[in-house]
Amino acid sequence: MRSFLLFLYKYRAFLVFILLETAALFLVVQNSNYNRATFFNSTNYAVGSILETSNNIQSYFSLTATNQQLSKENALLRSKYLGLLASIEENDKIDTVSNFAFINSKIVNNSVFLLNNIITINSGSDQGITAGMGVIGSSGIVGKVKRVGKGYSTVVSMLDIDVSISAEIKNKINLCTVQWDGKSPEFAKVLYVPRHYNLAIGDTVVTSGFNAIYPSGVSIGVISKLILPEDASFFDIQIKLINDFTSLSLVEVVLNKNLPQIDSLTQTVEE
Numbered sequence: 001m002r003s004f005l006l007f008l009y010k011y012r013a014f015l016v017f018i019l020l021e022t023a024a025l026f027l028v029v030q031n032s033n034y035n036r037a038t039f040f041n042s043t044n045y046a047v048g049s050i051l052e053t054s055n056n057i058q059s060y061f062s063l064t065a066t067n068q069q070l071s072k073e074n075a076l077l078r079s080k081y082l083g084l085l086a087s088i089e090e091n092d093k094i095d096t097v098s099n100f101a102f103i104n105s106k107i108v109n110n111s112v113f114l115l116n117n118i119i120t121i122n123s124g125s126d127q128g129i130t131a132g133m134g135v136i137g138s139s140g141i142v143g144k145v146k147r148v149g150k151g152y153s154t155v156v157s158m159l160d161i162d163v164s165i166s167a168e169i170k171n172k173i174n175l176c177t178v179q180w181d182g183k184s185p186e187f188a189k190v191l192y193v194p195r196h197y198n199l200a201i202g203d204t205v206v207t208s209g210f211n212a213i214y215p216s217g218v219s220i221g222v223i224s225k226l227i228l229p230e231d232a233s234f235f236d237i238q239i240k241l242i243n244d245f246t247s248l249s250l251v252e253v254v255l256n257k258n259l260p261q262i263d264s265l266t267q268t269v270e271e
Contacts (some may be wrong), residue, residue, distance in 0.1 A: 023201060045262070072172060100215050103127055105135075109242070112185040112245045117157035121251060124149045134213035134254035140220050140242035141165065142251050144213060153253075159185050159245055166211045167220055170204040173197055178220055180256070187243045190237035201226055205239050212256055260270040 073193040105123035122130050125148050135142040135155050143157040156163060158180060160169045165178040165188065190205060209216025221239035228235050 018113075059092075065153050099257045101255040101257065103129065103255060105129075105153075105251050105253055107248055107251060109175075110245070110248060111157070112159055115161050115182045117158050117159040117245075118146075119143060119155040119248075119251075121153050121155060121253070122151065123253060124151045124153050126150050128255065129153050129253055132213070133256075135251050136214065136218055136254060137243045137248055137251050141207060141214055141218055142145065142243060142245075142248065145253065155251075157245065158188070158241075158243075166208045167205050168208045168216075169193070169197075169199065169223075170206055172199060172203060175208055175210070186241055187224065188241055190223070190239055191234070193235045193237060195228055195233060195235060199223065199226055199235065199237070214254055 044182075058060060103123060105121040105127070107119055108122050109118075109120035111117045111178045119135075119142065121135070129145060129148050131145055131148050133145040137241060141158060143155040143160075143163070145153050146156045147154045158165065161180055161182045163180065167176050168174050168177045169176060169190070176193050178188055179191055180188045193199070201223050205220045205222065207214040207216055207218040220242040223237055224240040225238035227237075228258065230264060
């Protein structure tokens with residue numbers, strides 16, 4: 001208490017000045033409609049700015065929950081979209097797209113600068129994950145599940161020089177191969193495209209659906225460089241990958257309901 005009184009005594013002049021200034025400001029505002037309106041408008045703006053800043057901070061810390069919710073909605077919408085595609089197919093075509101479902105997962109570890117990159121996700125056998133399932137991001141394919149634990153799984157990233165992906169160039173080529181060349185995580189190569197095709201920069205490369213891991217038509221990238229040497233049999237094609245692998249956070253694991261049956265038939269034929 002004594003310290004408080006000493007503080008008041010030491011700064012008495014300043015405190016009296018603040019008190020008088022406050023009283024003067026109150027009188028000015030109280031006795032003038034214009035000043036009163038100006039004061040309250042300024043106050044409202046300041047309070048609004050503070051509240052907006054506070055809300056932005058709260059929104060930032062809730063981004064994780066928001067992103068997870070959006071990922072669940074994306075998976076649901078993707079399933080409905082594929083089901084819709086199946087429902088409008090002609091009767092004489094095989095229904096393939098409706099056989100896929102999606103399991104949401106979060107990336108907990110991701111490498112992009114190795115030659116054989118691995119991603120770890122926080123879903124495993126408890127969530128229905130099995131080895132061999134495809135993994136896609138919000139924009140395009142990510143990789144394939146390699147090892148599965150109860151609550152976590154490792155995924156062979158598309159950024160792996162040993163991974164080949166069955167693809168097609170939309171509306172132009174039904175079958176080609178996409179493979180990462182071990183250089184930039186932003187680009188990959190399209191292989192074995194004969195020189196007689198009419199291709200252009202900007203053409204879209206998507207999954208072919210022939211390997212039963214991914215639905216057909218899932219984006220991989222767009223052609224960013226197209227070279228055809230005079231004596232070459234195939235194009236030298238570089239694509240800009242749809243997914244930004246350096247900032248991946250949420251993914252969806254692709255569940256092909258017919259995959260066990262396909263694997264069983266394949267094993268029978270091999271035996």
